[in-house]
Amino acid sequence: MTLNRRNFLKSTGAGLAGIGLFSFLPEPLWAAVSENSSLPRSTPELQGIASPNLLAFIEAVEKEKLGLHSLMVVRHGKVAAEGWWAPYAPDLKHTLFSLSKSFTSTGIGLAVTEGKLKVTDKVVSFFPNDLPATVSPNLAAMRIKDLLTMTTGHDKDTIGPLVQDKSGSWARTFLALPVEHEPGTHFLYNTGATYMLSAIIQKVTNQNLLDYLTPRLLQPLGIVGADWETDPQGIATGGFGLRIKTEDIAKFGQLYLQKGVYNGQQILPAAWVEEATAYQVPNAASTTPAHEWNQGYGYQFWRSRHNSYRGDGAMGQYCLVLPEQDAVIAITSETSNMQAILNQVWDHILPGMKPAALPANAAAQKALKQKLSSLTLLPAKINSNSPVVKSISGKTFRLVDNHLKAQSISFAFTPTTCIFKLQDNQETHQITCGLNNWAMGESRMPGEPPSFVQMEPKEPKPKEKVAAFGTWQDPNTFVMTWVFNQTPHSETVTCHFEKDTVRLEFNDSVAAKAPERPKPRPTLEGRLA
Numbered sequence: 001m002t003l004n005r006r007n008f009l010k011s012t013g014a015g016l017a018g019i020g021l022f023s024f025l026p027e028p029l030w031a032a033v034s035e036n037s038s039l040p041r042s043t044p045e046l047q048g049i050a051s052p053n054l055l056a057f058i059e060a061v062e063k064e065k066l067g068l069h070s071l072m073v074v075r076h077g078k079v080a081a082e083g084w085w086a087p088y089a090p091d092l093k094h095t096l097f098s099l100s101k102s103f104t105s106t107g108i109g110l111a112v113t114e115g116k117l118k119v120t121d122k123v124v125s126f127f128p129n130d131l132p133a134t135v136s137p138n139l140a141a142m143r144i145k146d147l148l149t150m151t152t153g154h155d156k157d158t159i160g161p162l163v164q165d166k167s168g169s170w171a172r173t174f175l176a177l178p179v180e181h182e183p184g185t186h187f188l189y190n191t192g193a194t195y196m197l198s199a200i201i202q203k204v205t206n207q208n209l210l211d212y213l214t215p216r217l218l219q220p221l222g223i224v225g226a227d228w229e230t231d232p233q234g235i236a237t238g239g240f241g242l243r244i245k246t247e248d249i250a251k252f253g254q255l256y257l258q259k260g261v262y263n264g265q266q267i268l269p270a271a272w273v274e275e276a277t278a279y280q281v282p283n284a285a286s287t288t289p290a291h292e293w294n295q296g297y298g299y300q301f302w303r304s305r306h307n308s309y310r311g312d313g314a315m316g317q318y319c320l321v322l323p324e325q326d327a328v329i330a331i332t333s334e335t336s337n338m339q340a341i342l343n344q345v346w347d348h349i350l351p352g353m354k355p356a357a358l359p360a361n362a363a364a365q366k367a368l369k370q371k372l373s374s375l376t377l378l379p380a381k382i383n384s385n386s387p388v389v390k391s392i393s394g395k396t397f398r399l400v401d402n403h404l405k406a407q408s409i410s411f412a413f414t415p416t417t418c419i420f421k422l423q424d425n426q427e428t429h430q431i432t433c434g435l436n437n438w439a440m441g442e443s444r445m446p447g448e449p450p451s452f453v454q455m456e457p458k459e460p461k462p463k464e465k466v467a468a469f470g471t472w473q474d475p476n477t478f479v480m481t482w483v484f485n486q487t488p489h490s491e492t493v494t495c496h497f498e499k500d501t502v503r504l505e506f507n508d509s510v511a512a513k514a515p516e517r518p519k520p521r522p523t524l525e526g527r528l529a
Contacts, residue, residue: 037222053352158192
């Protein structure tokens with residue numbers, strides 16, 4: 001599983017797609033918009049969760065440097081604990097990566113419910129104009145169910161050839177690939193298979209997947225502002241690219257926990273929920289040591305230990321549903337060890353869940369509340385000054401030629417901020433760094449966008465939300481940290497000053513998790529003008 005995700009990092013990189021307008025269908029086909037878009041709040045003990053266990057979980061993931069960005073624990077339909085590591089925040093969306101797959105699967109369930117398709121339908125039947133000259137028996141046999149269960153018969157994940165395709169038709173590229181095994185017999189994590197589910201939904205509904213889900217799923221759950229990356233033809237990528245808020249992830253899990261019911265309305269048939277989250281196929285050899293990636297696979301849902309199931313995404317995006325505890329746990333993060341986060345859930349949060357409400361524990365609740373309200377990714381110590389500031393502040397450094405076509409940079413210091421500017425052949429890009437806190441802004445800094453999938457660039461390139469801080473590592477080294485806080489990713493920019501020269505070294509946070517990924521920005525060198 002780790003290898004497959006690393007290959008996904010290597011072969012893909014993510015642009016951002018806009019939101020289309022959905023076509024209105026007859027009202028009975030979906031539930032009414034949720035009147036109360038927020039989940040109700042409570043305290044841990046009232047919902048039978050021990051506050052010390054929650055605090056222990058937070059302390060453990062921080063000690064292990066597991067890179068959490070947000071946590072929401074829901075029990076009996078109420079939020080018992082929630083927190084965001086600044087500069088991540090409740091009102092910000094977060095890239096889901098493969099957690100998107102579970103939403104795509106839900107779209108298939110809704111289409112099945114509306115009679116638009118069956119899971120036994122053959123994949124080739126939806127793409128008569130995209131088939132190869134010779135359709136192999138294995139390709140002809142492939143069903144929607146095989147896409148759902150990642151048993152298409154391929155030997156390799158197909159997403160690489162799709163995102164690298166120059167023809168403009170990902171479906172045609174998928175169908176042209178060899179299918180080495182009989183479909184339904186061979187599990188392989190295959191993000192291209194999920195894309196095909198999205199493409200099928202667009203074929204049978206004449207709507208982009210996000211537009212199709214909006215009135216049927218997102219609006220009833222009170223999920224607003226979602227966006228989903230698309231392929232060159234405007235088809236939602238399906239297997240990745242959805243961005244929603246942490247609470248939206250929790251609502252989605254609550255819908256499944258409640259067998260498709262939300263706010264008293266049956267949004268998704270209970271039978272589909274059971275089918276989608278059940279053990280459909282084995283996903284590892286029986287001799288594999290027990291962990292979260294050998295418990296079986298459903299319809300774009302993973303089975304987990306403790307009779308739970310989850311949707312999850314690369315670098316630690318989780319929607320964990322625990323039916324026996326009547327609980328949902330939503331987590332966003334950037335980690336290279338997804339199993340370690342789940343281990344901490346099992347070691348700390350699960351044992352703290354009891355069958356009934358617990359006695360009030362004011363001291364423990366206060367300690368937990370203080371911890372949750374002070375979570376931050378800021379380092380423990382920030383040095384906001386250096387004697388170098390006087391000689392460089394407000395002055396321009398001319399840069400040596402580079403492939404970013406960056407021409408000059410400057411640093412303007414105040415007692416509380418550093419305004420960094422980079423001029424290229426198009427415009428002046430600016431990021432403001434707080435010197436003792438996060439400074440929020442937006443930027444279109446040149447270089448690879450702060451995400452995975454290397455798609456054809458959209459013009460103009462959209463600005464990304466960014467939070468930044470700066471600190472003097474030593475008198476001659478200023479370090480900026482840029483957190484693109486609607487994605488899991490950040491960039492550390494180390495600025496070395498020597499006499500009248502500067503050297504900028506960029507280290508993006510994905511590199512530690514996928515060292516084979518190309519470095520997005522070059523080292524920049526400059527001299528005072």
